[in-house]
Amino acid sequence: MNAPFQDSETRSDPVSGEPSGxxxxxxxxxxxxxxCAGVDRAIEIVERSLERYGAPVYVRHEIVHNRYVVDGLKAKGAIFVEELDEVPDGASVVFSAHGVPKSVPHEADRRKLDYLDATCPLVSKVHRQAERQIEAGRHIVFIGHQGHPEVIGTMGQVPDGTMTLVETAEDVAALSFTAEDPLAFLTQTTLSVDDTHAIVEALRIKYPHIVGPKAEDICxxxxxxxxxxxxxxxxxxxxxxxxxxxxxxxxxxxxxxxxxxxxxxxxxxxxxxxxxxxxxxxxxxxxxxxxxxxxxxxxxxxxxxxxxxxxxxxxxxxxxxxxxxxxxxxxx
Missing domain, CATH: 3.40.1010.20 (4-hydroxy-3-methylbut-2-enyl diphosphate reductase, catalytic domain)
Structure with a gap:
């Protein structure tokens, strides 16, 4: 920390050279x-959709978590909704950068909605890893924050009961898998690097055979x-x-x-x-x-x-x- 600031310290005006006060x-x-690149891409998808298809374009969930950005897109003709049942038939809809469960595009296909997926490619990479681990017969321990849209979207890529969410090292200690159970872990992309390292270490100590991603999931x-x-x-x-x-x-x-x-x-x-x-x-x-x-x-x-x-x-x-x-x- 710096030394306590002295209120008497002032700087000169850069033009006049006089003290500014x-x-x-x-x-x-x-x-x-x-x-970041994923946010830039998501915003551009909404803006280009408005240009190509005309207003309104519906967006499921906030495209990114920023009120200024969301309000700016609203002013251009975007309408933000929480679920697809709020989107009228025949409308265009964009899925947010955080990713969505598989059930969402399936429902959009069923209703013949014209949709674009703005999921960040780094989140999509985690989705593909989850599918591969399930195909390999492993149960996934997912490190993330309960209720976050990215967590909901990732857990929605695999069948119910095949992924367990942990938020802390204490959650890892409470896991009841045996040493023989085939396990893998993945993480939300926006976590604390230091916290996640501690949780991964706890997982590897408790389950030495657990399979992790080849590259870091945190973006x-x-x-x-x-x-x-x-x-x-x-x-x-x-x-x-x-x-x-x-x-x-x-x-x-x-x-x-x-x-x-x-x-x-x-x-x-x-x-x-x-x-x-x-x-x-x-x-x-x-x-x-x-x-x-x-x-x-x-x-x-x-x-x-x-x-x-x-x-x-x-x-x-x-x-x-x-x-x-x-x-x-x-x-x-």
Missing amino acids: KPALTLLVAAPRGF YATSNRQAAVKQIAPGSDLVLVIGAPNSSNSLRLVEVAERLGTDARLIQRASEIDPTWLDGVGTLGLTAGASAPEKLVREVVDRISEWREVEEHTFVSAQEKMVFKLPRQLTD
């Missing part, structure tokens, strides 16, 4: 931050954003994370900062910032979850600049160049 603030901005964007927070949090008095309260990857960023001993707050928009949060703060960390656009980051910086003389520094911990292809229906 605002207390100085060092801003550490994490990179990577914000939109590159989740891992990179957590690593970036680990770079800025130790030198910050407070970390702000831009993201939604139902965004798993954003909540994990808050946890990462807190575990390093740094205060952290989750916000959705700049308007939520209480200026008293900055009392005694000389260095502020800032990042955004994978569903939050860069516009919201700049909005936060502008808001803070109303109260403090900001000196901004970006800390780059990784470069991201991943791009996912759009569905053929939108590119033909």
